[in-house]
Amino acid sequence: VIIIGELINSTRKKIYSAIEARDMNYIKDIAKKQVDAGANYVDVNSGAFVGKEPEYMEWLIKTVREVTDAPLSIDSPNIEAIEVGLKLAGENAIVNSITAEKEKFGKLAPIVKKYNASVIALSMDDRGMLDDANEVLQIIEKMIMSLNELGIPNEKIFIDPLIKPISTNTCYGLDAMSIIEKVMTTYRNIHTICGLSNVSFGLPKRKLINQTFLMLLMAKGLDSAIIDPLDNRLMGMIATAEMLLGKDNFCMNYLNTDREGKLEGLV
Numbered sequence: 579v580i581i582i583g584e585l586i587n588s589t590r591k592k593i594y595s596a597i598e599a600r601d602m603n604y605i606k607d608i609a610k611k612q613v614d615a616g617a618n619y620v621d622v623n624s625g626a627f628v629g630k631e632p633e634y635m636e637w638l639i640k641t642v643r644e645v646t647d648a649p650l651s652i653d654s655p656n657i658e659a660i661e662v663g664l665k666l667a668g669e670n671a672i673v674n675s676i677t678a679e680k681e682k683f684g685k686l687a688p689i690v691k692k693y694n695a696s697v698i699a700l701s702m703d704d705r706g707m708l709d710d711a712n713e714v715l716q717i718i719e720k721m722i723m724s725l726n727e728l729g730i731p732n733e734k735i736f737i738d739p740l741i742k743p744i745s746t747n748t749c750y751g752l753d754a755m756s757i758i759e760k761v762m763t764t765y766r767n768i769h770t771i772c773g774l775s776n777v778s779f780g781l782p783k784r785k786l787i788n789q790t791f792l793m794l795l796m797a798k799g800l801d802s803a804i805i806d807p808l809d810n811r812l813m814g815m816i817a818t819a820e821m822l823l824g825k826d827n828f829c830m831n832y833l834n835t836d837r838e839g840k841l842e843g844l845v
């Protein structure tokens with residue numbers, strides 16, 4: 579699984595305060611810890627600073643770059659902040675995220691192409707988030723075709739079905755599973771990705787729900803996730819599931835993970 583470390587997000591209180599106080603050490607520490615724990619990308623989000631997003635995005639990326647060259651996930655609803663991020667991030671960045679909203683797609687897709695970046699495509703359009711799984715699949719198809727037309731290949735596209743709270747409709751787990759299965763079996767070389775925390779909104783023992791849900795989605799082919807890589811149990815479960823799904827030759831990664839002591843305390 580391609581892991582995007584989600585912790586440097588300004589909607590989190592501690593990160594918000596650290597950015598406000600220009601506390602470089604706190605941000606650097608979290609960046610390094612996520613990469614050391616196995617994150618393939620470090621997500622950077624300054625979205626809580628409305629009006630100042632591009633400025634804080636620049637500070638965040640320069641700060642993270644003092645400790646790691648890992649690829650970055652430029653997480654912002656603001657196109658200007660994304661472009662500032664892409665200029666600074668260097669190679670292999672991923673834009674988090676584009677949608678099928680007409681104005682946004684028209685402006686942002688060419689920027690993704692210009693910087694040769696990858697992109698997370700959220701399954702929503704000008705109508706907002708959709709409830710019907712078939713309508714979601716239609717939006718996904720439209721976005722993939724439009725991105726391909728601009729010269730962005732499937733290898734650089736990460737489809738995000740936008741996970742909804744299972745507490746509001748008990749169909750939402752199965753819907754996400756079938757959307758992921760359909761996308762992974764229909765489009766060659768495409769990626770699917772999701773954040774987990776929405777699924778457990780409003781329920782107790784949220785981590786248990788998030789962990790279990792990721793396993794179900796992996797069984798349908800999900801190959802990327804926006805998660806907290808410092809969650810040892812979740813990381814151990816991912817390594818175990820990859821092995822059980824036949825993606826770990828000779829169980830080598832599982833055995834190495836155990837040898838490094840990373841599965842201690844999980845059983």
Ligand code: THG
Nearest residue numbers: 584587589590591674675698738772773774775804
């Ligand atoms: N898809 C895409 N991008 C995303 C999401 C997604 N970005 C944002 C989010 N979902 C994933 N990122 C986070 C980052 C931090 C937290 C949750 C999701 C987090 N939340 C605390 C909690 O749940 O307890 C509360 C906040 C706090 O710490 O103050 O840490 O789905 N493409």
